[in-house]
Amino acid sequence: MVSTRSRSAAPSPLPEVSVSDDGDVRHLHLGTPWIQGSMRMAAPFDLELEYIQRMMAWLLFIDPASVRERHAMQLGLGAGAITKFCHKKLRLCTTAIELNPQVLAVCRAWFKLPPDGPKLRVVLADAGEEIKNPMWQGTVDGLAVDLYDDNAAAPVLDSEAFYADCRALLTEDGSMTVNLFGRGSSFVQSLEKMALAFGEDALWAFKPTREGNTVVLAQRTPTRFKRGEQAERCADVQQRWGLPTARWVRGLRPVRL
Structure with missing residues (x-):
């Protein structure tokens, strides 16, 4: 049985945030039945x-030994899964x-999002404006962009200028991943x-998931894998961090426009 678990503390022009449970999986919603994020309660991280x-495919393009020295940024918190x-x-x-701010409060209350600390921070701001702050430019190795409104109709930010601002955030070997989904996109x-x-030549894309989400990856500095290298890196990412990357070997390909 699905049950709603959260209520807004005060009226807000932003969408109402709610939570539903479906067995062991918890979902976050923004005022509609559309799922904006999910968490398996037995494995919240x-x-x-x-x-x-x-969206974690940027790990294929960096030295895995350097990961702990890197900086990841998520635009649009959702249920906080990537963060x-x-x-x-x-x-x-x-x-x-x-x-x-409701999304942040619900993530902390219902989705096991840890409090801010030396290596974790959540900034309450308009992503399109915040990423123009010079303090972030050239500092991000893995940028995840998943910005949708309550109706999940189309990306909220989807312009050449926005993507140029995203590129400016990245380190030389950094990458951006974007979720493209929606009836109007x-x-x-x-x-x-x-x-x-x-x-x-900087763009890569996965085939769409069954739900219709297509993840696109854009590199600050375009590269290509040598023969067999993509399979080796996929296997290494799976071994290190448990991501199911077997389908990435053939599923992630350079974009041809």
Whole structure:
């Protein structure tokens, strides 16, 4: 049985945040039945949703021995899955930028999001404005962009200028992953905007999940795998951090526009 667990403390123009439980899996909603994030309660720091797992594909493009020295940033906290995984499993410096204070409160109360500390911080701000702050530029190794409104109709931020600002956040070997999903979104148009900001040879994409989420990866510095290297790196990521990467070997490919 699905049960709603949270209520807003005060009226707000931002979407109402609610939580539902479906067996051992807890979901976060923004005023609609659309699932904005999930957590398996028996494993709160694992990545439950397939597309969220794919958002970690930036790990394939860096030296795994250097991961703990890196910085991950999530735009749009959702249920906090990526932020928790990066903080608890990868043990690296992690930042999330979230507009809605209710989302942060619910993540802390119902989704095991740890409090801020030396290697974890959640910034309550408009992501499109906050990423222009010079303090973040050139500091992010793995940038996860998952910005949707309560209706999950299209990305809230999806312009060439926005993607250029995202590119400016990245270190030289850093990557951005973006979730493209929604009834009103255009995959090709989004890719074209990313290509203008990053360069067409910097883009990679997964095949869509069964739910319709397509994860795109954009590199600050375009690279290509040598023969057999992608399979080796996928196997290493799975061994180190338990991500199910076997399908990434053939599922993640350079974009051809």
